[in-house]
Amino acid sequence: MLCELDKAIIREIQEDIPLVSQPFLEIAHRLGISEEQLLQRIKFLQEKGYIRRFGAALRHREMGLKANPMIIMRVPEERIDEVGTKLASLDRVTHCYQRPMLPFLPYNLFVMIHAETKEECFVLAREMAELVGVGDYRLLFSEKELKKTSMRYFLEED
Amino acid sequence: MDIIDKKLLSIIQKDFPICSHPFKEIGATLGITEEETLNRLKKLKEQGVIRRLGAIMDSRKLGYKSTLCAMEVPEEKIPEVAAILDKYIGITHNYLRNHKYNMWFTLITPSEEHLQKTLADLEQKTGYKIYSLPAKKLFKIKVNFHVPGLEEEKISAL
Numbered sequence: 001m002l003c004e005l006d007k008a009i010i011r012e013i014q015e016d017i018p019l020v021s022q023p024f025l026e027i028a029h030r031l032g033i034s035e036e037q038l039l040q041r042i043k044f045l046q047e048k049g050y051i052r053r054f055g056a057a058l059r060h061r062e063m064g065l066k067a068n069p070m071i072i073m074r075v076p077e078e079r080i081d082e083v084g085t086k087l088a089s090l091d092r093v094t095h096c097y098q099r100p101m102l103p104f105l106p107y108n109l110f111v112m113i114h115a116e117t118k119e120e121c122f123v124l125a126r127e128m129a130e131l132v133g134v135g136d137y138r139l140l141f142s143e144k145e146l147k148k149t150s151m152r153y154f155l156e157e158d
Numbered sequence: 159m160d161i162i163d164k165k166l167l168s169i170i171q172k173d174f175p176i177c178s179h180p181f182k183e184i185g186a187t188l189g190i191t192e193e194e195t196l197n198r199l200k201k202l203k204e205q206g207v208i209r210r211l212g213a214i215m216d217s218r219k220l221g222y223k224s225t226l227c228a229m230e231v232p233e234e235k236i237p238e239v240a241a242i243l244d245k246y247i248g249i250t251h252n253y254l255r256n257h258k259y260n261m262w263f264t265l266i267t268p269s270e271e272h273l274q275k276t277l278a279d280l281e282q283k284t285g286y287k288i289y290s291l292p293a294k295k296l297f298k299i300k301v302n303f304h305v306p307g308l309e310e311e312k313i314s315a316l
């Protein structure tokens with residue numbers, strides 16, 4: 001269970017940490033705790049899996065990764081674990097989820113990749129499909145980014 | 159971006175040191191000073207390559223519920239609908255994609271009840287049906303990208 005201090009820490013570290021020599025000291029001051037206590041608590045949150053990753057969120061488009069399709073695949077239900085696990089193991093796959101099939105969208109495996117060009121994505125997708133032996137798939141390219149932010153937890157408006 | 163920037167981005171996406179002088183430690187692995195590390199990061203932040211530096215939380219572990227949603231929005235209504243969606247803290251990603259259902263967004267809320275309420279609220283405000291596709295199984299979330307140009311790469315997922 002998370003205590004109020006943990007939630008207060010999360011409210012701080014889910015924002016930008018300051019680009020100064022001792023960023024955690026500055027945050028600890030704001031929270032009224034010692035730097036050592038903060039570091040221990042963050043490590044605890046990491047170990048327990050509350051923090052999935054500590055580091056930079058990059059704008060992949062700014063890095064030259066301009067193509068980020070959602071590859072949707074139709075996989076027989078009995079093969080979903082095998083195919084999902086296999087695709088998840090590939091380095092270029094950033095997200096892989098099983099989702100419910102809808103009548104207008106009869107696909108159940110949703111895979112995200114990021115690449116520099118659309119052509120590269122088609123090559124990657126074909127390779128992936130061949131690897132797992134799935135013939136029915138589509139690439140939904142993002143044509144425009146309307147919003148991209150980080151989630152903020154434990155705020156008043158929750 | 160030079161090679162040091164690229165290496166820095168690669169490092170800073172994952173193992174950010176949780177210690178008193180993290181930038182000194184990162185700099186040491188690259189053979190640059192703490193000051194240079196901070197200056198480079200400030201520049202990458204200004205350029206927009208780094209969106210945020212901090213903790214990425216595990217929404218499930220925090221008890222939050224999330225889903226991926228699709229909507230069919232006529233071209234001329236896109237700015238209006240995007241503006242409505244933009245106001246929600248829990249809507250972190252919103253993309254236009256090349257499909258009949260052209261608007262795809264993610265929604266994270268503190269509970270299932272809250273999720274259903276938000277979806278109903280959004281349908282009422284936008285006037286369009288929302289198709290919610292909550293993950294049935296999570297195979298992977300990675301979200302540290304390969305940095306283009308860091309090493310010679312062949313276009314392959316394998």
